[in-house]
Amino acid sequence: MSAPQHHLPDDWFVALASGTLAEAESLLAATHLTYCPTCRDRLALAEVAAARALEAAGPVDLDPGGLDALLARLDEPEPEPAVPQTADPVLPWPVLRITGPLASLRWSWLAPGVRGVDLPVPTTGLPMRLVQMRAGVQMNHRHAGTESGVVLAGGWTDEYGTYGRGDATFCDPELQPVHHQRIHDDADCIALVLNEQRALMDNPLFTPIARMLFKI
């Protein structure tokens, strides 16, 4: 498996290192980090910076060996891109510990070729979901809020790039209002997805009634 090509937003590393990233975004980050040595290194650097900031801030009783150990980690040889070490062939551990094995999931039909499972994770928008999209499906939609996710299986191509297993995806409605997503033909795609607001589907099959029913 090749390493991810699409990574976490810059500001997430500071929030992760300081423990202030929201739970849903933290789940996305933890999931991406299981695949991505690049982002694991960046997080280690952010943790070093956070530790130094704490030291500079005043009399905090830090473990004197902690910072040295963290710095030493940065000098270690780069590991191979991680294949999630779980009992499940698709779901990495941050997701698996919430959902249980993929084979046990009870999917709900969302739209033609699309089904999902809501996750019990607090959000400020729509429920966080595992979404499975059938190979070859075209998902044309517009964003009214941010859409973020991590690809767990399969992949897609859109106007912003090509995404495969482990890639982090972010759409800002201000910068990327239109999203034409083509699921790759060779395999169904599964992604962990967080939408701030409902996407507005352009496909004729996605009628307003369907949107109401499917909550997409």
Ligand SMILES: [Zn+2]
């Ligand atoms: Zn990354």
